[in-house]
Amino acid sequence: MKFTIARNTFIKKLNAVQRAISSKTTIPILTGLKIEAENDRLILTGSNTDISIETTIATSDEDAHLDIESTGSIVLMARFFSDIVKKLPDNTMLLEVSDGFQTTITSGASEFKINGLDANNFPRLPEVDSQTTITLNADVFSEMINETVIAVSTQESRPILTGIHFTIEGNKLSAVATDSHRLSQRVINLPETVKMPEDIIIPGKSLLELARMLDDEIETITLQISENQALFTFDETLFYSRLLEGLYPDTSRLIPKESSTEMEFEAPELLASIERASLLSHAGRNNVVKLTINAESKKVIISGDSPEVGNVEEEVVTKDVNGEDLEISFNPDYLKDALRSFGHTSIKMAFTSPLRPFTLVPTEDQENFIQLITPVRTF
Amino acid sequence: MKFTIARNTFIKKLNAVQRAISSKTTIPILTGLKIEAENDRLILTGSNTDISIETTIATSDEDAHLDIESTGSIVLMARFFSDIVKKLPDNTMLLEVSDGFQTTITSGASEFKINGLDANNFPRLPEVDSQTTITLNADVFSEMINETVIAVSTQESRPILTGIHFTIEGNKLSAVATDSHRLSQRVINLPETVKMPEDIIIPGKSLLELARMLDDEIETITLQISENQALFTFDETLFYSRLLEGLYPDTSRLIPKESSTEMEFEAPELLASIERASLLSHAGRNNVVKLTINAESKKVIISGDSPEVGNVEEEVVTKDVNGEDLEISFNPDYLKDALRSFGHTSIKMAFTSPLRPFTLVPTEDQENFIQLITPVRTF
Incomplete structure (x- = not known):
């Protein structure tokens, strides 16, 4: 294998594939990056137990200045190789594999010789031979991930809750995540009606990595699903994630249909x-703040208290308050995450009782996005 | 005590004083910030075992909008208080201390009540009653610190080497630091000839904190020295550092006077x-790189080698090479630190033998700034 390539393009692709490569894995070859040179393209692959990423650089890509002199393949230690490529002196670099997997990297006056591994020992990527392809707007899907992933559980005690649960009905794709203390649900419209074989649960961590790869240049991505893998395709890149197995809890019954107190405010x-x-609340032992709503005077007070340190109290600026008086306590970090997920928008918050979950929805789009938080009993 | 103040000005001063406050100290009151309100000014003080910082905000400072209604003093948990001040909603804030050291902080609709401590229990700052005041250009002194502090020892086995050694002769101030593997020495001209009672050793960490405080707005600082304290004064701020006790090694004899091989290059x-x-070299077991100088062909090769991982070799771009051929090995991290301290400038590097220290000086100012590195024996 022997090729020259523009370093800038190569670094961009290396960074993408490295998202799937962990330096902590117990399987040595998985700390490596697989490079394959075919006649008209270079294929870079990285993989861990959760996700695999494969990306292609074509000789027809003008920015890449890719010139493949001979084909072949090699696995190189990903972190180390990428550090080298980033520090090379010249705009272009030459990579050549000789006997015994020794790899020479040349750029300007600098010449590195590093030991590689046999690419035949690199695990093969899963096969996804689904007939159904779901087309997604990259921006909207990325937003959907970021809005729901906050409620994904970080505890491995119930693995199924570490994923986001996706279902399709007609042309509506719904995503739900819950760690059993809070829940986030988002529904988006698909460009076309599709039939998804069944609902799927994708690990939150995989989706976060995917969302980070979806930069402004990527407009649409496609999703295909096999028995235990989801495959996202975009921009000459294949992104595989394993699916979580098991039955996701029925979350629809958790969302209250009615409310007795409502308030509206800017997030x-x-x-x-x-x-x-x-x-x-962070300074004290139990991380709880209290919201006191006086409906008649339309006055809302938020307060935090820590016997050792002190207390804080302030009146919240609201746009409207309706219903019954209420005193409710909750973990402020859950509400912070929820409010951040909405951005700069007007929010409607609805309560039924001090011990029942309360909900937040954008005033302008109450149907498609909901955040739910379970209060804390303080008496 | 009761005063109102512009939050921006107050935050800036809080940040300065916090450099002296550690949240890890075993003496609880030292995690606190002392606030004193006098008739015409506010004094903020923070202190740890190495440094103390006292800064003043005058009622005459227009940006501060400081209005002192009643005088007094209090100690508040520094980190926590500063987090509160930074998050307050309004441009101004009111601070009032009532009975039992309870302190109320009000800004906009927000009201914090926090527990303070008796300021009488806060340790008193050292007294520095020196007759001699040394005036320093803030930029130049800050540069001097950053250039020499890289060679300060981080090991507590020889405490004296964790400091920078200052001496004055006539109008020349000299700073030296060495961790016994490398040495950095810088000499600057003082605006006037002063007599310093004796040489002093100031902890490198103290000086780094000081250098970080010297922003572009500060033009000159003054230095006074007492038996065991150095006091730097600038911009309504007093910065105290303890001095290291003991005899600093005689470093002048370490710097070679002659050389047999020289090379010149851009840093x-x-x-x-x-x-x-x-x-x-970092990937391998012993962190060493090799420099091979061929004087006749004026060719300089740098190489790194790690049997497990591979090797690298490249020709260095030089401006001139003179003297005898040489092969010398050293820790590349020492050379990196030294080269970074010079910035974008032309450097002269001089060697005597493969086992003797070599030196780097700026081509344009060979007298006043020298970095010295001890090589590593590899055979």
């Missing part, structure tokens, strides 16, 4: 108040 | 080569 206003109140 | 050129070579 950043309440977020700032909650951040101040949580300074004190 | 960034060699730095880039060394960074590449150190990728391999």
Whole structure:
């Protein structure tokens, strides 16, 4: 194998594939990056137990200045190889594999010789031979991931809750995540009606890596599903994630249909108040803040209290308050995450009782995006 | 005590004083910030076992909008108090201390009540009643610190080497640091001839904190020395550092007066080569790179080698090479630190033998700045 390539393009592709490569894995070859040179393209592959990423650089890509002199394949230690490529002196680099997997990298006056591994020992990527392809708007899907992933569980005690649960009905794709203390649900419209064989659960961590790869240049991505893998395709890149096995809990019954107290406000206003109140709740032993709603005077007070350190109290700027008076306590970090997921928008918050979950929805789009938080009993 | 103040100005001063406050100290009151309100000014003080910082905000400072309603003093948990002040909603804030050291902080609709401590229990700052005041250009002194502190020892086995050694002769101030593997020495001209009672050793860590405080707005600082304290004064701020006790080794005899091989180059050129070579030396067991100088052909090769991983070799771009052929091995990290301290400038490197220290000086100012590195025996 022997090729020259523009370093800039190569580094960009290396960075993408490295998202799938862990330096901590117990399987040595998986700390490696597989490079294959075919007649008209270079294929880079990285893999761990959760995700695999394969990306292609074609000789027809003008920015890449890719010139393949001879084909072949090699596995190189990913982190180390990438450090070398990033520090090379010249705009282009030459990579050549000789006997015994020794690899020479030349750029300007600099010449590295490093030991590689036999690419035949690199695990093969899963096969996804689905007939159904779901087309997704990259921006919207990336937003959907970021909005729901906050509620994914980080505890391995119930592995199924570490994933986001996707279902399709007609042309509506729904994503739900819950760690059993809070829940986030988002529904988006698909460009076309598709039939998904069944619902799927994709690990939250995989989806976060995917979302980070979806930069502004990528407009659409496609999703195919096999028995235990999801395959996302975009921009000459294949992104595989394993699926979580098991039955996702029925979350639809958790969302209350009615409410007895409602308030409306701008998300950043309440977020700032909650951040101040949580300074004190974090200093204390139990991380709880209290919201006191007086419906008649339309006055809402948020307070945090820590016997050792002190307390804070402030009136929240609201746009409207309706219903019954209420005093409710909750973990401020859950509300912070939820409010951040909405960005700069007007929010409607609805309560039924001090011990029942409360919900937040954008005032302008109450059907498709909901955040739910379970309160804390303090008496 | 009761005062109102502009939050921006207050935050800037809090940040300065916090450099002296550690949250890890075993003396609880030292995790606190002391605030004193006098008739015409506010004094903030922070202290740890190495440094103390006291800064003043005057009622005459227009940006501060400081209005002192009643005088007094209090100690507040520094980190926590500063988090609160940073998150307050309004441009101004009111601070009021009531009975039992309870402190109320009000800003906009937000009201914090936090527990303070009796300021009488806060340790008193050292007294520095020196007759001699040394005036320093802030930029030049800050540069001097950053250039020499790289060679300060991080090991507590020889505490004296964790400091920078300052001496004055006439109007020349000299700073030296060495960890016994390398040495950095810088001499600067003082605006006027001063007599310093004796040489002093200031902890490197203290000086780094000081250098970070010297922003572009500060033009000159003054230094006073007492028996065991150095006091730097600038911009309404007093910065105290303890001095290290003991005899600093005689470093003048370490610097070779003659050389048998010299090379000249641009610092960034060699730095880039060394960074590449150190990728391999870091991967191997002994962190060493080799410089091979062929004087006749004026060719300089830098190489790094790690049997398990591979090797790298490249020709260094030099401006001139003179003297005898040489092969010398050293820790590339020492050379990286030294080259970075010079910035973008032309450097003269001088060698006597493969086992004797070599030196680097700026081509344009060979007298006042020298970096020395001890090589490693590899045979």
